[in-house]
Amino acid sequence: MSAPQSGTIIAAFGRHYDVAMADGSTRTGYPRGKRSAYACGDEVTLSDDGQLLGHSERRSLLHRSDAFREKLLAANATQLIVVVATEPSFSDELISRALIAAENQGLRALIVLNKTDLTDALPAAYAVLAPFAGLGYPIVELSAHTSIAPLQTFLVGQVSILVGQSGMGKSTLTNALVPAAAAATREISAALDTGKHTTTCTRLYRLDAAGSALIDSPGLQEFGLAHLGRDEIAAGFIEFQPYIGHCRYRDCRHQHEPDCAIKSAVAQGKIHPRRLQHFAALMDQLAARPNY
Ligand SMILES: Nc1nc2c(ncn2[C@@H]2O[C@H](COP(=O)(O)OP(=O)(O)O)[C@@H](O)[C@H]2O)c(=O)[nH]1
Ligand SMILES: [Mg+2]
Ligand SMILES: [Zn+2]
Numbered sequence: 001m002s003a004p005q006s007g008t009i010i011a012a013f014g015r016h017y018d019v020a021m022a023d024g025s026t027r028t029g030y031p032r033g034k035r036s037a038y039a040c041g042d043e044v045t046l047s048d049d050g051q052l053l054g055h056s057e058r059r060s061l062l063h064r065s066d067a068f069r070e071k072l073l074a075a076n077a078t079q080l081i082v083v084v085a086t087e088p089s090f091s092d093e094l095i096s097r098a099l100i101a102a103e104n105q106g107l108r109a110l111i112v113l114n115k116t117d118l119t120d121a122l123p124a125a126y127a128v129l130a131p132f133a134g135l136g137y138p139i140v141e142l143s144a145h146t147s148i149a150p151l152q153t154f155l156v157g158q159v160s161i162l163v164g165q166s167g168m169g170k171s172t173l174t175n176a177l178v179p180a181a182a183a184a185t186r187e188i189s190a191a192l193d194t195g196k197h198t199t200t201c202t203r204l205y206r207l208d209a210a211g212s213a214l215i216d217s218p219g220l221q222e223f224g225l226a227h228l229g230r231d232e233i234a235a236g237f238i239e240f241q242p243y244i245g246h247c248r249y250r251d252c253r254h255q256h257e258p259d260c261a262i263k264s265a266v267a268q269g270k271i272h273p274r275r276l277q278h279f280a281a282l283m284d285q286l287a288a289r290p291n292y
Contacts, residue, residue, distance in 0.1 A: 002048060004045040004046060004047050004048075004053055005021055005022070005045065005046055006021075006022065006043065006044065006045050006046070007019040007020050007021040007022065007027065007029075007043075007044060007045075007046060008020050008041065008042070008043055008044070008204070009029070009038055009039065009040050009041060009042045009044055009075075009204070010026070010040065010203065010204040010205075011040065011201075011202070011203045011204070012038065012039060012040045012072075012201045012202045012203075013201060014201070015030070015031075016028050016029065016030050017029040017030075017031075017038055017040075017044075017052065019044060019046055019052075021046075027046060027050060028050055029044060029046050029050055029051070029052040030050055030051055030052060031051075031052050032051055032052065032053075037055075037072075038052060038055060038072070038075075039061065039062075039063075039072035039073065039074055039075040039202075040073075040074050040075070040201070040202040040203065040204050040215055041074045041075040041076040041077060041159065041204055041213075041215060042055040042056075042058070042075040042076070043055060043056040043076070044056075055075070058075045058076055059075075059076050059078075060075065060076060060077055060078070060105040060106060060107055061074075061075050061105065062074045062075075062077060062080070062101055062102075062105060062107070062161060063101075063227060064101065064220065064222070064223050064224045064225065065224045065225070065226040065227045070226075070227060073161065073163070073202060073217055074161045074202060074204075074215050074217070076159060077105075077107060077159045077160065077161045077215060078107060078108065078158045078159045078160070079107055079108040079109070079110070079154075079155075079158040079159065079160040079161070080098060080099075080101070080102040080107045080108070080109045080110075080160070080161055080163060081109075081110055081111075081112055081151075081154075081160050081161065081162050081163070082094075082095050082098045082099070082109070082110070082111045082112070082163055082164055083111075083112045083114055083162050083163070083164035083168045083169060083170050083173065084111060084112070084113055084114065084125070084128075084129070084164060084165075084168055085113070085114040085115040085118075085125075085167070085168045085169055086113070086114075086115045086116060086118040086119075086121035086122055086124075086125045087115060087118050087121045088167055089124070089128075090125075090128070090164070090165055090168065091165065092128050092129075092131065092132075092274060092278070093277075093278050093281060094164075094165065094220075094221075094222070094223050095111065095132060096237075096275065096278040096279075097223035097224075097225055097278070097282070098163050098164075098223050099132075099137065099236060100225060100228070100232075100233055100236025100237070100282075101223065101225065101228075101236070102236075103235065103236040103238065104228060104232055104235070104236055108158065109137055110137055110138040110139070110140060110154060111129065111132060111137055111138070111139045111140070112139075112140045112141075112142065112151060112162075112173070113125055113129065113139055113140070113141045113142070114142060114143065114144050114168060114169040114172075114173065115143055115144070115145075115169060116141050116142060116143045117143040117145060117146060130272070131272035131274045131275055134272070135238060135239055136238075138154065140154065144169045144172040144173045144176055145172070148173060148176045148177055151173070151177075152177075155177070155207060155212055155214065156208075156212055157210065157211070157212055158212060158213075159204075159211070159212070159213045159214075159215070160212075160213070160214050160215065161214075161215040161217060162174065162214065162215065162216055162217060163217055163220065163223070164219065164220070165219055165220065165221060166218070166219025166220075166221075167219065168219070170216055170217070170219070171216060174205065174214060174216040177205075177207065177214055178205040178207065178214060180205060201217070201218060202215060202216070202217045202218070203215065203216050225282065225285075226285070226289065229286075230283070230286060233279070233282050233283075233286070234279070237275060237278075237279055239270070239271055239272075239275065240262055240265075240271065240275075240279070243261040243262050243264075243265050243271075244261075244262075245261075246261035247259060247260045247261045247262065248260070253283055254276065254279065254280070254283075255280055255283070262276065262279075263276070
């Protein structure tokens with residue numbers, strides 16, 4: 001037996017992983033035990049016979065969860081990119097949730113508004129994005145069919161994960177940014193045609209030799225944050241921070257309590273009402289949790 005080798009997980013499937021090894025080869029890794037505790041982006045050690053022996057300490061870990069299960073999205077990402085589009089319509093609550101997850105893990109965050117070629121739908125998209133535009137999150141407008149140039153400078157030196165509802169154009173963006181991704185997509189559709197099962201979860205693509213990388217994740221309709229507590233959720237609303245601790249009640253939920261600093265800030269136009277609605281929805285979910 002030779003010594004275990006180290007590598008990086010570049011694709012996470014249900015029960016196995018693709019691991020890019022230092023020598024440039026790709027090997028398949030299998031977790032020990034039933035529960036998969038690895039994510040795309042994890043730096044792992046692999047035994048001779050393909051067992052995953054562990055991962056190094058994560059600089060970040062993105063996951064989403066509901067009351068019943070938790071799903072790891074990516075390890076060691078440095079930037080989260082929420083992809084929305086002029087069409088179909090998208091959920092601004094999902095944007096807030098993704099941003100909270102990013103803030104919680106200390107990731108940079110930005111929003112891509114894709115499909116700007118569909119100009120009729122632009123005003124509506126701008127209106128939905130307005131609450132985020134004022135918060136300092138960059139909003140990069142582009143048409144993935146035409147040019148991905150506006151996004152490129154944001155990717156340099158970052159390990160970026162694309163998240164968003166399906167149909168927003170994440171895969172189109174990835175294919176435009178990474179020629180190898182386009183090839184993988186073709187392989188997958190070919191495999192699907194022949195009836196083979198190829199459920200890709202999340203995939204990491206290297207963008208350059210300096211370590212910039214892009215992670216494409218499958219579309220998500222929900223971004224559950226059941227693994228975060230009340231204070232962690234509140235901390236994810238960056239514009240709330242100056243007001244936190246200034247409500248009359250220490251345990252203020254910022255809903256119906258008197259002398260609420262957050263509600264006052266909303267009334268004064270300093271916090272967008274949609275953002276307080278998103279916060280309230282998260283608090284309701286938290287309260288409905290079995291063991292809260
Ligand atoms: N008009 C237009 N359509 C686009 C653009 N980018 C992607 N699409 C289309 O949107 C659909 C969903 O794209 P896809 O990349 O599969 O979205 P994903 O589910 O987020 O990965 C596809 O039919 C794409 O061709 C764009 O810039 N303009
Ligand atoms: Mg896709
Ligand atoms: Zn309050």
